[in-house]
Amino acid sequence: MGLRNDITNAPVSDLPLREVMSVPPTATCRQAVATMRDKRLGYVLILDDAGRISGMFTERHLIKLLLADPKQLDDPIDKHMSRSDKSVRQDAPIATVIEKLQSLEWRFVCVVDEQGKAVGVTGQRGAMEYLADHFPRQVKVQKMKSKLFMDQREGA
Amino acid sequence: MVRRKRRGTQEGEYQDPLKDYSPATYADELERSLCESDITEMEIKPFLAIDPGTSVEETMRLMDKIGIACLVVTEGDKLVGIFSERDILNKVAEQYEQIKDGPVRDVMTPNPVSVYETDSPAQAMNLMAVSGFRHIPILDLDENVVGILGPRRVTAFVQKHFEEA
Known part of the structure; x- marks a missing residue:
């Protein structure tokens, strides 16, 4: 099965990654909220001087x-x-990310390199987009709200 | 004038309109299920519905207590809006003290995009992955809210298929 193989074998870096949106530990919550709103993201990372994650x-x-x-x-x-x-x-x-999203109910997952430096953020949305990319014909082209029957008779 | 001879069937002869029909083929059961099953095969319940007159603070306390990111706003069983963590970030955070006692109707997202329970999972996934909606209310054919779909429920649906395969 293609999707199952890919989820098991492909690296996390193949997932759609959001940018590393960060504020310093000295920023106020209000500044963080403004950043999240401006960038239309549900998270902000707090990074130390070396670029490692100290919080979210x-x-x-x-x-x-x-x-x-x-x-x-x-x-x-x-x-x-x-x-x-x-x-x-x-x-x-x-599969590691999917597992954490499902069993630990994480919404966001930070993606880090070998040194522990943040390279991106993914999460429920990233997993969704990855699944959709596997079924472009079925998922990406769709007619919305198809009722089983018409509200009114067709024609003149 | 040369009159062309009509080709095809003789008058009265039956021709099967489906003789060239070939049914859709799918690579696996997951693909078939995405296209042919109803959304109700996914987990669309439980969901939380509130009245549009509920206060913003009470609504947020409910979301915090239950640990949900989104709820539907209904009048009777009819969908009038959706209220999510994103609405709190965009419309509530900076003026929480002024609006916390006001109705959620003032800060909800009115008339959200929805799908019918008879639509396929692929249709809901399209709205989520392509149009960017995180939560999609599910309606029955009488337009009553019967559930809500979020990304975690979609990945659970895929995992269920892997386990059954």
């Missing part, structure tokens, strides 16, 4: 922050970001 801030963190106290938008982002390592090596098989 997502729309999910934003909800928690607003519900707790919206004044925290002016806090430094490292008070509210997640420090868990949600990264995979770019040469790991795509």
Whole structure:
């Protein structure tokens, strides 16, 4: 089976990767939110001086922050970001990413090189686009909302 | 004037209109299922629906408590909008204190793109992968909301096929 083989064998770098959108640890949450909004992304990475990931801030963190106290938008982002390592090596098989998205319910996955430096971000959306690319005829050309029957009679 | 002789069947002779029909062929069961099955073969439930008069804060607390990124806004069972984490980022974050007690109707995305439960999974995937919608409400033929589809449910559908193969 082609898709199954590709997911098992192809590297993560074959997935559609989003750019590494980052802010420094000293940035405020408000600055991070503005960056996410400008770039139309659901995450922002917090990188150290060497370009390694020290955290991630997502729309999910934003909800928690607003519900707790919206004044925290002016806090430094490292008070509210997640420090868990949600990264995979770019040469790991795509199946690794799919597994983490499904079983660990990750939404974003940082893709890193051999030195641990971030090279891109993928996630549920990237996996979706990869699947769609495998079925261009079936998925990419579609007629929407086809009802089984007509609302009105056709013709004059 | 030379009159051309009519070719083809004699009057009254039956000709099968489907004699040259060849059914679609698929490389595997997953491809067949993407094109020929209904969206209901994917996991489209559970989903959360709220009234458009629900406050923004209450809606966000629900999303946070259940851990969902998106919910549908309905009047009766009819779809009127969708409210997602992206709406919070774009419309709520900077003015949360001013609008938290207001109705979600003011900040939801009205009239979202949807598909029918009789559409194929490929049609929903098209909207997600090509048009960029992360969540697609699913309607029955009476236009009532019966589910919602997100990317995780699509990858689960593909994984299920791998396990069954």
